[in-house]
Amino acid sequence: MAKKYDVIVVGAGPAGFLAAKAAGENGLEVALLERKTDPTIMDRACLQTLISANEYFFRNLLRYNTKDKRICFSSDGFSFKYDGPYINLYSLAAYTPNGHKIEHGDVKEQKGKGEHGRIGIGLDKEALFRNLLEEVKACSVDVFPGINVHKVTTTADGVRAEGSGQSFEGRYIIAADGVNSRVAEVMGFNKDRYYYCNLYALSYYLSGVEMPEPQQVSLVWAYGNEGAFRGYIMPRPIKGEYYLLLLTVDPRVNLEAGVDYFMTEAICAPWFKRAKKLKSFSAVCNCYSPIIEPYKDRVLVVGDVGATQELENNGAMVSGWKAGQAISTAVQEENLGLEITGISQYTNWWKEAYIRDCPHELYMTGMSMPYILPTAEDINYVYSHITEPGAACWNPYTASNSLRDSMAKAVAITQRERPDIFQKLQRKSLHPKELLAEITKISKPV
Numbered sequence: 001m002a003k004k005y006d007v008i009v010v011g012a013g014p015a016g017f018l019a020a021k022a023a024g025e026n027g028l029e030v031a032l033l034e035r036k037t038d039p040t041i042m043d044r045a046c047l048q049t050l051i052s053a054n055e056y057f058f059r060n061l062l063r064y065n066t067k068d069k070r071i072c073f074s075s076d077g078f079s080f081k082y083d084g085p086y087i088n089l090y091s092l093a094a095y096t097p098n099g100h101k102i103e104h105g106d107v108k109e110q111k112g113k114g115e116h117g118r119i120g121i122g123l124d125k126e127a128l129f130r131n132l133l134e135e136v137k138a139c140s141v142d143v144f145p146g147i148n149v150h151k152v153t154t155t156a157d158g159v160r161a162e163g164s165g166q167s168f169e170g171r172y173i174i175a176a177d178g179v180n181s182r183v184a185e186v187m188g189f190n191k192d193r194y195y196y197c198n199l200y201a202l203s204y205y206l207s208g209v210e211m212p213e214p215q216q217v218s219l220v221w222a223y224g225n226e227g228a229f230r231g232y233i234m235p236r237p238i239k240g241e242y243y244l245l246l247l248t249v250d251p252r253v254n255l256e257a258g259v260d261y262f263m264t265e266a267i268c269a270p271w272f273k274r275a276k277k278l279k280s281f282s283a284v285c286n287c288y289s290p291i292i293e294p295y296k297d298r299v300l301v302v303g304d305v306g307a308t309q310e311l312e313n314n315g316a317m318v319s320g321w322k323a324g325q326a327i328s329t330a331v332q333e334e335n336l337g338l339e340i341t342g343i344s345q346y347t348n349w350w351k352e353a354y355i356r357d358c359p360h361e362l363y364m365t366g367m368s369m370p371y372i373l374p375t376a377e378d379i380n381y382v383y384s385h386i387t388e389p390g391a392a393c394w395n396p397y398t399a400s401n402s403l404r405d406s407m408a409k410a411v412a413i414t415q416r417e418r419p420d421i422f423q424k425l426q427r428k429s430l431h432p433k434e435l436l437a438e439i440t441k442i443s444k445p446v
C-alpha cells in the first residue's frame with residue numbers, strides 16, 4: 001500500500017521549503033512535491049532579494065548572520081543555512097521619466113551604518129534553493145521533483161494530490177504552489193477573490209552596467225506608446241553582474257521593446273552603454289484580492305498562493321514556516337484526541353500579519369500610478385516637488401506610505417499651479433478596482 005504522509009507540501013519555493021522543514025523537524029512524515037525536475041533551478045523572474053532588512057516585516061526582523069552564514073527570523077525562532085553569495089543594498093532611488101530622483105534613504109548615511117544600514121540583501125536564489133533542499137533532506141522529508149500537481153481530492157480521513165501520473169495520500173496538504181496556484185483553483189479558494197489584472201515581468205542578468213551608485217536599487221518609470229511600465233536596476237551578488245527587470249500590468253505593453261528603450265533611450269540609457277545580456281527570465285502573475293480564509297477541507301494555502309501577487313521571499317518563508325508548525329500541532333492534537341487548534345493559529349496569524357498589516361489595496365494602488373497620472377508630463381511635474389529623501393526602505397508598503405507623506409507638499413503646489421493635474425491626482429483616493437478598471441477589462445487570469 002502507498003505510504004500515507006502526515007502532510008504533503010505542494011511546491012518547493014521559499015514557502016514550501018520552509019513548511020516542509022518545519023513539519024520535518026517536528027518528526028512528521030512529509031512529502032514535498034515540486035513541478036520542476038530540479039528544485040534548485042530558478043525558472044521565473046525574481047529580483048532575488050530579501051526585503052525589509054531594517055524594519056519588521058511579517059512580524060520578524062530579518063538578520064543575516066554572516067559569521068555562520070545563516071538567515072535568521074528571530075521572532076518566529078527559525079533560521080537556515082545560506083552560504084551563497086550576497087550583496088547589501090542601502091537605498092532605493094525612484095526616477096521620473098525626465099530623470100528627477102526621489103530617494104528612499106540617503107545611500108551614504110545608510111552605508112555608514114554598515115550592516116545595520118542595509119535595507120535589503122541581494123541573494124542568489126539557486127544557491128538558496130540548494131541550501132533549503134539540504135535542510136529538508138536533513139529532516140527526512142521525501143522530495144519528489146517533476147510532479148506537476150493537477151488534482152486534489154478530499155478522502156474519508158485525509159486528502160489526495162495527483163500529478164504527473166502519480167498519486168500521494170496525506171492527512172493534510174500545504175499548498176505552496178505560488179501565485180498562479182493550481183491547488184487554490186481546483187479547491188475553489190479563488191471563487192470569492194476579485195481579479196484585478198496580471199503583472200507581466202521580463203528580466204535580464206547583465207554585465208557591463210555602470211550605475212551612479214552600485215549598491216542601490218533604482219526604479220525608473222516609463223510611458224511608451226502602448227502603455228506604462230517600470231524598470232528596476234540593481235546589482236546581483238555576483239561581481240560585475242546586474243539585473244534589469246521590467247514590469248507592467250498593461251497587456252498591450254511590449255516589454256522586449258521596453259528593454260530596448262531602457263537601454264538606449266530612457267534617462268538610464270547611459271548606464272547600459274557597455275552592457276551585455278547574459279540570461280533572461282519572465283513571469284506572468286495573477287493579481288487577485290487575497291484569500292481571507294486560507295484553510296478548508298484539509299488544505300492550507302501559504303506563501304504567494306493566498307497573496308495579492310506576492311508576499312515577497314521573506315513573507316513566503318515566514319508563512320511557510322508558520323504553516324508547517326500549525327500542521328504539526330494539528331497532527332499531534334489529532335494523535336492525542338485533543339481539540340484541533342493548530343490550524344487556527346495559522347489562520348489568525350494570516351489575517352493579522354498579512355490581511356490587516358499589508359493591505360492589498362495599498363499594494364495595488366502602487367501598481368495603479370499610471371492610471372492616476374497617465375502621462376510622463378504629469379508624473380514629471382508632480383514628483384519634481386518631492387525633494388527630500390523618504391524613509392530608507394525596500395518594502396512596497398513602507399515606500400507607499402513614505403511617498404504619501406512627501407506627496408502632501410507636492411499636492412498643495414499642484415493644486416495652486418496646475419489644477420488640471422490636481423484633478424487627476426484626486427483619483428488617488430479611488431479604490432484600485434476603479435483605477436485599474438480599464439486594465440481589468442482587457443486582462444484574464446493565467
Ligand SMILES: Cc1cc2nc3c(=O)[nH]c(=O)nc-3n(C[C@H](O)[C@H](O)[C@H](O)COP(=O)(O)OP(=O)(O)OC[C@H]3O[C@@H](n4cnc5c(N)ncnc54)[C@H](O)[C@@H]3O)c2cc1C
Pocket residue numbers: 010011012013014015016033034035036045046047048049050051147148149150163176177178179181182183201245283285302303304305310311312313314316
Ligand atoms: C518579477 C518578480 C520579482 C520579484 N522580486 C522579489 C524580490 O526582489 N524580493 C522578494 O522578496 N520577492 C520578490 N518577488 C516575489 C517572490 O519571488 C515570491 O514572493 C516568492 O518566491 C514566493 O514564494 P512561494 O514559495 O510562495 O512561491 P514560488 O516561489 O512561486 O514557489 C512555488 C513553487 O511551486 C512550484 N509549483 C507551481 N505549481 C505547481 C504544481 N501544480 N505542482 C507542483 N509544484 C508546483 C513552482 O515550480 C515553484 O517552485 C518577485 C516576484 C516577481 C514575479
